[in-house]
Amino acid sequence: MQKALETFDSGGVVDFGAILVSRSEGVIIVKLLSDTKIRWEEIEGYDILSSHVSFHRFHKRFARSIASDRVANLLVLRALLDGVMHQVWQR
Numbered sequence: 001m002q003k004a005l006e007t008f009d010s011g012g013v014v015d016f017g018a019i020l021v022s023r024s025e026g027v028i029i030v031k032l033l034s035d036t037k038i039r040w041e042e043i044e045g046y047d048i049l050s051s052h053v054s055f056h057r058f059h060k061r062f063a064r065s066i067a068s069d070r071v072a073n074l075l076v077l078r079a080l081l082d083g084v085m086h087q088v089w090q091r
Contacts, residue, residue, distance in 0.1 A: 001076050008080060016077050018070035019053065027055060027081075029066050036064050040088045048078050 004014045014021045020028040026039040038055050045056040047063075053074070054065040068074060 001079055004073075004076050004080055005083075008084075014080065015072075017072040018066045019077065021077070021080060021084075029055070029064055031066070038064065040084065043085060043088070046081060046085070048074055048081075053077070 007014050008021065008023055011023055013025070018030050020030060022028070025037060027037075027043070029036040029038070038057060042057045043055055044058045047054045047056075048068075050068055052065045052068050053071055054063040056063045071077065
């Protein structure tokens with residue numbers, strides 16, 4: 001967890017496999033044909049389940065999801081997102 005926080009805080013990209021997290025870019029879902037970038041202020045909520053990880057965006061009908069087995073270190077991802085989104089939603 002500490003290494004992920006240090007990378008994120010220094011402006012680097014934290015690689016969770018199919019999900020990349022960056023202070024400047026937000027969340028990037030990496031799929032075979034295209035990547036989806038979701039800025040921090042677009043995220044209305046997220047779910048991290050045993051089957052999938054989903055990001056719900058403001059004013060968008062469908063969530064962006066990826067299978068959990070393509071995402072490394074779900075616990076660290078959740079902790080990082082919880083910390084960042086707590087600050088974003090306070091604004």
